[in-house]
Amino acid sequence: MTKNCHNDYKMKFSVDDEYPDLSLHNNHMAKVLNKEIYGKLRGKSTPSGFTVDDVIQTGVDNPGHPFIMTVGCVAGDEESYEVFKDLLDPVISDRHGGYKPTDKHKTDLNFENLKGGDDLDPNYVLSSRVRTGRSIKGFTLPPTTAVESAEPLRSCPSRGEFKGKYYPLTGMTDAEQEQLIADHFLFDKPVSPLLTCAGMARDWPDGRGIWHNDNKTFLVWVNEEDHLRVISMQKGGNMKEVFRRFCVGLQKIEEIFKKHNHGFMWNEHLGYILTCPSNLGTGLRGGVHVKLPKLSTHAKFEEILTRLRLQKRGTGGVDTASVGGVFDISNADRLGSSEVYQVQLVVDGVKLMVEMEKKLEKGESIDGMIPAQK
């Protein structure tokens, strides 16, 4: 369902009358959109009825974020990226380092291609995690509707490391809820206006749920910001193992959905299609919680991160600050490089930063270790 007005009456008003006031805005959509593009797109809609006003509403309602440059637009379905390419291609280019409409994206989920990653020092690296998203082909995306995409997950038999259970949010018992919160698995109804203004909290908690394995190392979120968010995680620094499980688990999920004749949304230009343009490509965020109390206060910390193509967040995830010198460090890129490549960047980069931290502990300089731009 779309929440913007879809009346033909609005087409009788001029572009000037309908064009949003973006004078105080600082997000990718506001930087790209102009009256010409808006005029060209406003008469169009995708086959499921998503319009350019639906695409941009979140960016109109949220002028800017204090720490990060937000995207300010979402897709309502797979076709949005085609129908509204005049807006979304430049947004994608801005967000993804100049990615061109003619570029091809490489998918590589062969975990054996990852070098190392099993020896990150657990005295520093407290936990490792890889997440991505997947959209089920043939359904509209969360801004348009929350749909029964979990159906196959509910009924799938599973064994071994993927033996697990689906917990729908509707009708969840208090005991189940407390356990899931204690395990850091439960997701809340979105409160971020970035998501609520894009309609993603509608009908909560209908159709939402969490699947996780008995070992609590692999979980799937259903119908939060994307159809599926797939997460592999564990304590300690064995990113290699986390990534292996991630790749194997993803493959199993894909098989299950294919049996029900649903594939994932993917194409060779945009890779995996997700709700927010920032997650196109791999949709992958691989990261660690790592103790870097000295390095994080070093004058060159930000520059090191940028050169390593990494980003920092607080340990509560996006929108949070770090606690006790512990940072969430993850890959900054999503589109234009493969899963293996992005996780390799995390593995190599974190290894280097831990060595820098150790040097700083000993009072030594790290100037000779500053990496070149990757």
Next chain:
Amino acid sequence: MASSFTRLMSGRNKAVLLAGLGAGTMATGFLLSESSPLSADLKTKLYPPSSDYPDLRKHNNCMASALTPAIYAKLRDRVTPNNWTLDQTIQTGVDNPGHPFIKTVGCVAGDEESYEVFSDLFTPVIVDRHNGYDPKTMIHPTDLDASKITNGMFDENYVLSSRVRTGRSIRGLSLPPACSRAERREVERVVVTALAGLKDDLDHFLFDKPVSPLLTCAFMARDWPDARGIWHNNEKTFLIWINEEDHTRVISMEKGGNMKRVFERFCRGLKQVEHLIQERGWEFMWNEHLGYILTCPSNLGTGLRAGVHVRLPKLSKDARFSKILDNLRLQKRGTGGVDTAATGDTFDISNNDRLGKSEVELVQLLIDGVNHLIECEKKLEKGQDIKVPAPVAQFKK
């Protein structure tokens, strides 16, 4: 343009998807023209209404009480001329199961036609909310002749301030849940142009962005603060809010207890604004069954809330206080308005009803009721006992 809950299917995958969805879901065909947008009459749904029906088991609002699966199935595929749908109408009630203090309405109109197109839902909601008023058969009286008011001057030892508010919608433009930016700006233009014709000078400032999920889930905070504002006269005794929950909210207020003067200014100002918009070919949304048409069904009829801030230290502690208010058809709120609690002994007391009685009747009810409350307070001060008054007559059926 497509309505809600449409499903995409590319031509190639269509047959495969239909076949594959066999067990556990009932798939009916979704016929698509890939090159052109859908129109409401051409499409059939992929999912049956029963699978789109919202989960309302934990809900306690008028919409949830009224919306049966049969009504949902009947109305799901309808759209108003502005393409407003049932799902959009009920979204706020689905997303907000209940309010701790009040039974909320849980549905909104996107345009004037919503009340007709979705009358199978709105009629029972209106009957429920407005104490048995049946919009199908009953006529709502409109009366803005302030000269009929009697005893409209309160004892200012008790009444600190007096206020009357209502809303008005501009016919021909979608309501705040549904409007496009251009429509919203047009509402502003129409009203501001009219206000320029008033003799008072008016200042402009902005009210707060709605944070109540009752409003945000009904899409009323979109594009904030575009085309929103308040205009008021120098004395701040007459104010107009533009494009908050309704196209316009009109407020007359002043310190002290002169409710008659507040209501006189209210009626005069309303008539002036109406006259000025009519000069330019616009009019307010109104019909003889529903009175003035506003976004929330709770405000149909007069849309009028007349109230006072009044000190009732003894009466408010009396166990019979709520019953007295009920019988007088009054409600209490905290001095911050709806959703607030009272501070100290001062209460916001206002009329409960909106539909089925005229403006004059409701304001007179408020006046008589508050005077009675003050009498009770004075009696209790002197150590005398009070009686619970008989219930005020309901509207003539």
